Amino acid sequence: xxxxxxWLLLALVFIAIMIxxxxxxxxxxxxxxxxxxxxxxxxSMGVLLxxxxxxxAAFQIPSGMLVDRFGIRWSYALSFLVWSLxxxxxxxxxxxxxxxxxxMALGLAESVAPLASIAFIRSSFSGxxxxxxxxxxxxxxxxxxxxxxxxGTILIAQFGWRMMFAITGLGALVxxxxxxxxxxxxxxxxxxxxxxxxxxPAIPRPWTWNHLLRNGTFWAMALATLLASYYWFFVLTxxxxxxxxxxxxxxxxxxxxxxxxxxxxxLVNIVAGKLADRLAAAMSVFRARLxxxxxxxIGTGTILLLLVTDRSWSLPVLAFSLCATGxxxxxxxxxxxxxxxxxxxxRAIGFLxxxxxxxxxxxxxxxxxxxxxxKHFGPAxxxxxxxxxxxxxxxxxxxxRGLAGVKTLLAGKVYTEA
Numbered sequence: 020x021x022x023x024x025x026w027l028l029l030a031l032v033f034i035a036i037m038i039x040x041x042x043x044x045x046x047x048x049x050x051x052x053x054x055x056x057x058x059x060x061x062x063s064m065g066v067l068l069x070x071x072x073x074x075x076a077a078f079q080i081p082s083g084m085l086v087d088r089f090g091i092r093w094s095y096a097l098s099f100l101v102w103s104l105x106x107x108x109x110x111x112x113x114x115x116x117x118x119x120x121x122x123m124a125l126g127l128a129e130s131v132a133p134l135a136s137i138a139f140i141r142s143s144f145s146g147x148x149x150x151x152x153x154x155x156x157x158x159x160x161x162x163x164x165x166x167x168x169x170x171g172t173i174l175i176a177q178f179g180w181r182m183m184f185a186i187t188g189l190g191a192l193v194x195x196x197x198x199x200x201x202x203x204x205x206x207x208x209x210x211x212x213x214x215x216x217x218x219x220p221a222i223p224r225p226w227t228w229n230h231l232l233r234n235g236t237f238w239a240m241a242l243a244t245l246l247a248s249y250y251w252f253f254v255l256t257x258x259x260x261x262x263x264x265x266x267x268x269x270x271x272x273x274x275x276x277x278x279x280x281x282x283x284x285x286l287v288n289i290v291a292g293k294l295a296d297r298l299a300a301a302m303s304v305f306r307a308r309l310x311x312x313x314x315x316x317i318g319t320g321t322i323l324l325l326l327v328t329d330r331s332w333s334l335p336v337l338a339f340s341l342c343a344t345g346x347x348x349x350x351x352x353x354x355x356x357x358x359x360x361x362x363x364x365x366r367a368i369g370f371l372x373x374x375x376x377x378x379x380x381x382x383x384x385x386x387x388x389x390x391x392x393x394k395h396f397g398p399a400x401x402x403x404x405x406x407x408x409x410x411x412x413x414x415x416x417x418x419x420r421g422l423a424g425v426k427t428l429l430a431g432k433v434y435t436e437a
Contacts, residue, residue: 040163049180065387072379075126079373102128107188154292157349158285165281172274236421246410248378253403305419315347316411323404
């Protein structure tokens with residue numbers, strides 16, 4: 020693939036992930052109004068916010084196998100079509116049951132997007148190059164919510180939450196023909212199988228799931244994924260309501276504060292990704308990126324300052340915490356890509372994404388329960404702030420040697436850091 024063309028496709032992947040996060044985050048923006056219209060409490064709203072992640076988590080591994088077997092082009096296009104229509108259909112919901120059904124359909128369809136995106140980066144960029152493309156991909160995960168919050172709050176203020184779902188869902192469909200025009204054919208099934216076989220080790224590695232399940236680094240990575248994701252999904256699902264309910268912002272004011280913090284996060288991600296690439300080339304891939312992850316996740320814990328500061332500190336605290344988690348997340352997924360052989364990347368990412376999305380299942384429900392009838396956010400922020408710090412401890416404990424060991428185990432040949 021020509022260098023210019025792979026960057027064009029990366030731009031389309033970035034746009035797709037941005038839209039992906041707009042659609043999954045719309046319910047969080049509409050939550051305060053929907054709780055009033057449907058007359059539901061925070062605990063019930065937590066279930067609605069969690070419903071997306073039920074199917075999103077359940078289909079991570081099947082979707083990874085789908086991408087590995089059938090390729091990226093059509094998998095991405097069809098999933099995008101289904102998730103856009105599912106999001107738009109929430110505009111027609113008559114009650115919480117309808118919302119749950121559409122959010123589950125949305126989760127199923129959106130499960131393909133991160134796997135196809137990371138598989139594209141893994142196949143198009145070398146290990147030393149993957150920091151910047153991955154940071155651009157992760158930037159879509161922050162610009163998407165930022166754009167969704169900014170545009171969504173304006174649409175809600177002008178037209179109501181139903182029209183917000185309809186406009187954002189249907190308007191995004193223009194991406195599908197653009198992707199089909201630009202993305203190269205995936206090849207025949209035989210060609211895809213030959214490519215997967217070529218990437219496998221010449222001498223099959225006699226590892227089994229039993230080997231992997233007894234590997235301490237494997238469990239440390241899985242636990243770190245869960246803990247870091249809990250924080251991220253807390254931000255995506257409940258921070259909009261926190262700014263309105265606890266900090267007294269209007270819907271438009273909440274949109275300005277949260278979108279600004281997320282946009283700053285996206286810009287910092289890209290700069291940090293480029294710097295991580297340079298350090299990875301100068302030092303070693305795992306060693307350089309590991310320090311970015313650890314420092315990023317420790318910095319994420321600054322969200323705890325919301326417990327002891329007033330409303331005027333909302334933007335700087337959220338911006339710093341989100342920038343730190345963006346650095347941590349983008350570098351972490353670059354590590355995962357580098358550790359996974361090409362023929363296993365879809366399934367490896369699918370497994371860890373399943374663990375990640377478990378945080379999305381838990382964070383909305385646990386937060387709704389912690390709020391209680393008084394809607395007090397203190398305990399919920401405490402839990403969300405401690406989780407990424409614990410993730411940093413997990414990864415620091417295994418170190419770059421442990422990560423190299425997982426790569427050796429999966430690839431079937433010894434990998435050593437320079």
